[in-house]
Amino acid sequence: MDMAPLRTVISGSYRRHLRELYALKKEIEKLGILVLSPVGSSALNPEEEFVFLDADPIHDKRLLQDSIFAKIRTSSFLIFANFDGYIGRAALMEVGYALASGLQILSVEPIEDPNIEPYARLLNEAFPSFQLTKRQEILCKT
DSSP, rough: OOOOOOEEEEOHHHHHHHHHHHHHHHHHTTTOEEEEESSSSSBTTTTHHHBBBBSSSSSOOOHHHHHHHHHHOOOOOOEEEEEGOOHHHHHHHHHHHHHHTTTTEEEEEOOOOTGGGGGGEHHHHHHSSOHHHHHHHHHOOO
16 A cells, blocks of 8 residues: 655745755655645745745735645644744744644754744654754755
């Protein structure tokens, strides 16, 4: 019997860390995991507070965020790309949504926020082949 592939959404700051998010996406896909978001390869408006990506199917903020929530609902877990400990507002909302949906949160770096930390574990704990050196490689690629 074939098992469905693991599916995930990577939540993080598109404005501050988009290159790192795309590099992380490539590394996660190498593990055989289907990454539902982020899509595309670049930002259309990188300086704006709400960033649209070149492959986003819609450019209405609410509809786009709702589509990300739908992707979270179909995910196996959520990857929280908290590079440099940064937690953006949209990513925080997506983490809360994933938690309310019963998903496990896997973070790139240790979470310092005492409200989120008990609900998450490190990505490399769930996938030991993803070690800190992978994170360093991701940052070097940007």
